[in-house]
Amino acid sequence: MAILQILQYPDPRLHTIAKKVLQVNDITRKLIKNMAQTMYAAPGVGLAATQVDVHEQIIVMDVSELHNELRVFINPEILHSSGEQEGEEGCLSVPGIYENVRRADKVTVQALNQTGESFTLEAEGFLAVCIQHEMDHLKGKVFVEYLSQLKQTRLRAKLKKRQREAM
Ligand code: NI
Secondary structure (H helix, E strand, O other), rough: OOOOOOOOOOOHHHHOOOOOOOOOOOOHHHHHHHHHHHHHOOOEEEEHHHHHHHOOOEEEEOOOOOOOOOEEEEEEEEEEEOOOEEEOOOOOOOOOOOOEEEEEEEEEEEEEEOOEEEEEEEEEEHHHHHHHHHHHHOOOOHHHHOOOHHHHHHHHHHHHHHHHHOO
């Protein structure tokens, strides 16, 4: 297993649109293991392949208290969404930044698991937020893009400055 490097916003590669996984195989499973290890080490509750510069539709997630309920979503699709919730979100690609985002309260998602079997999950609350947040990554969208243009400009300047200082 290996810890992968997580792309940091505003890295343009975060805007790449991920392709569907055509075949779930050992290479996919190895990537999932490394993504999970990277997520747990960060630590974070979700990670999309986009964030480790692999542009395939793969997400790992664990919102459990004990960090022992890994969820894997390959080629996820939202079948149904309803309601509305707003809450503070953060992202491993935008460290230290937390902002309110409005999301659907409930989503029904269909995806493949790591053995390539299809499953459907009805999620609400925080889990539903995570699914929407990570699926956005696969579409090349980072959560800060929901903020006003002014806030985004300020944020990019702040993060670029921080990245320069860290070099
Ligand atoms: Ni994120």
